[in-house]
Amino acid sequence: MSYGVQVMTSTGQMSSDTLNTYGIVKILHCQTETGSATIPEFNSDVGFWHLVIGDSVFEQAVAWNNTTKSFVWIRDAAFGGRVHSSNFYVYFFRGVSA
Amino acid sequence: MSYGFQIFNSDGVIAASSEDRVLAITNIFSVSWYDRVTAWRAFDFWDMTQTGQAYGEPNVEIWRADGTFHYLYSVGYPPGFVLEPDMFIGVTCAYGGSIFARDVHYQHAAQFRSDQPTITMAVARPIKPNDNAESGHGLVAYDAAGNIAFHSDSKVLRVTGNINGTNVINNPSGYTPFFFFDGSAALRQVPDASTKLLHPTGVRINSAQSYTRRLLWSAATTDVLPVHLRNPYARGFIGLVDQTLFP
Known part of the structure; x- marks a missing residue:
């Protein structure tokens, strides 16, 4: 391998990019129906986010701008004026390659 | 950062950091069906611009409770299992089978449906600072507070990517793919007070290397999936579990 590290484990030698393929770099707790947050350490070119709702069946419409x-997160227009979650988590996973 | 390590790739981007949290497998269960459900059909996800497909058209699988076509089974949590807020639930089944999930979050009882009578469920949780597993090998990383942030001997879930449209699983040999569905996305509701139908989202697991995203829909013969439900909100991720962790 050209970059990273290799580690001898109890199951043999492993490289850093296989030890941990996607780590959680940020856990965002959203407590409003609409809102925004800046996550400077996240790059959607290599990572992804995962949304977990805790209080409602209605999910938000969400968007990520990788430049800014x-x-x-906003109300999903498909559900009109229905109540959306105001208690959900977004897990941001960091990828391993660009 | 003042402590720990950072690993950079060839583009100068951080590939891993000891400040990252990883998911570790804490339990694996084999769970069997408790009910057969009435007629359902599953569609491939579509782009929003596509028109609806009628019953029985290609890319639709059909199940009926009377065994016509195939059975679709309901599968719940193992007896006594309680989902806690920081748990991630991944499911898998025999290759060639389909599996769906909805409401996989801690304030609801999740429901799984599959054309397989038995599925496998993996429970993953972020490694916490007090997970100080003993080991004579490997790598231990500490965060700024002096707690263990990463341990290479942990039963780490290898997150290989999110559930998106590529349908490809980057899976080396010796691992089984589990699907960790976004609980909210697994539950879509028709915005019509008279027909509050729930639509589990899921996948057909074609093999260890590929899958097809699916949406489950009640099988009224003339139903066409509403436009706003065709787009795959099915977010989630694919985690690879070392097959030696299976009981």
Whole structure:
């Protein structure tokens, strides 16, 4: 391997990019129906985010701008005026390659 | 950072950091069906611009409770299992089978449906600072507070990517893919007060290397999937579990 590290484990030698393929770099707790947050350490070119709702069946419409590093959540227009979650988590996973 | 390590790739981008949290497998269960459900059909996800497909058209699988076509089974949590807020639930089944999930979050009882009578469920949780597993080998990384942030001997879930449209699983040999569905995305509701139907999202697991995203829909013969439900909100990720962890 050209970059990273290799580690001898109890199951043999492993390289750093296989030890941990996607780590959680940020856990965002959203407590409003609409809002935004800046996550400078996240790069959607290599990572992804995962949304976990805790209080409602209605999910938000969400968007990520990789230039401004801005994460936005709004009511899903398909559900009109229905109540959306105001208690959900977004897990941002860091990828391993660009 | 003042402590720990950072690993950079060839583009100068951080590939891993000891400040990252990884998911570790804490339990693996084999769970069997408790009910057969009435007629359902599963569609491949579509782009929003596509038109609806009628019952029985290609890319639709059909199941009926009377065994016509195939059975679709309901599968729940193992007896006594309680989902806690920081748990991630991944499911898998025999290759060639389909599996769906909805409401996989801690304030609801999750429901899984599959055309396989038995599925396998993996429970993953972020490694916490007090997970100080003993080991004579490997690598231990500490965070700024002096707690263990990463341990190479942990039963780390290898997250290989999110569930997206590529349908490819980057899976080396010796691992089984589990699907960790976004609980909210697994539950879509028709915005019509008279027909509050729930639509589990899921996948057909074609093999250890590929899958097809699916949406489960009640099988009224004339139903066409509403446009706003065709787009795959099915977010989630694919985690690879070392097959030696299976009981």
